[in-house]
Amino acid sequence: MTDRVVVAGAVYDRGRLLAARRSAPPELAGRWELPGGKLEPGERPEQALVRELREELGVEARPVERIPGEWPLMPGLVLQVWTVRLLSGEPRPLEDHDELRWLGPEEIHTVDWLDQDRPAVAEAARRLPAPGR
Numbered sequence: 121m122t123d124r125v126v127v128a129g130a131v132y133d134r135g136r137l138l139a140a141r142r143s144a145p146p147e148l149a150g151r152w153e154l155p156g157g158k159l160e161p162g163e164r165p166e167q168a169l170v171r172e173l174r175e176e177l178g179v180e181a182r183p184v185e186r187i188p189g190e191w192p193l194m195p196g197l198v199l200q201v202w203t204v205r206l207l208s209g210e211p212r213p214l215e216d217h218d219e220l221r222w223l224g225p226e227e228i229h230t231v232d233w234l235d236q237d238r239p240a241v242a243e244a245a246r247r248l249p250a251p252g253r
């Protein structure tokens with residue numbers, strides 16, 4: 121059986137990375153992740169990511185490039201991450217999250233990331249654009 125893909129966004133703004141705190145389910149609540157969600161049948165990852173970021177954060181966004189790699193989550197689920205450019209809107213925790221935080225390069229480790237997200241977050245942090253971009 122092939123694993124189901126969860127797509128998540130490395131959303132950057134002024135040299136900071138967006139982190140989102142999950143509000144559910146109970147075993148994940150309070151832990152931080154990259155916003156995104158599961159691919160629906162027939163959906164391409166980029167489409168799924170645009171849809172999820174619209175639903176969860178209320179923003180319009182454009183996937184820019186995939187961060188190479190694929191990270192196992194729970195059995196049957198793997199995480200893929202795209203860098204994302206925000207086109208419009210200010211991210212708000214509308215669904216699945218109860219807090220958002222923009223983290224600069226020195227702040228990446230100040231939130232309690234989901235254990236399984238740490239390698240992906242490290243890759244996302246390595247690609248943080250300079251503050252002017």
Ligand SMILES: Nc1nc2c([nH]c(=O)n2[C@H]2C[C@H](O)[C@@H](COP(=O)(O)OP(=O)(O)OP(=O)(O)O)O2)c(=O)[nH]1
Pocket residue numbers: 126127128148153154155156157158159193194197199216234236237
């Ligand atoms: N979005 C996201 N989910 C993650 C990350 N790390 C991680 O283990 N997960 C898990 C949590 C969930 O079990 C699953 C993603 O499902 P979800 O609940 O966010 O997605 P969804 O909106 O498509 O959910 P659903 O209600 O259709 O099941 O992957 C991450 O960085 N981002």
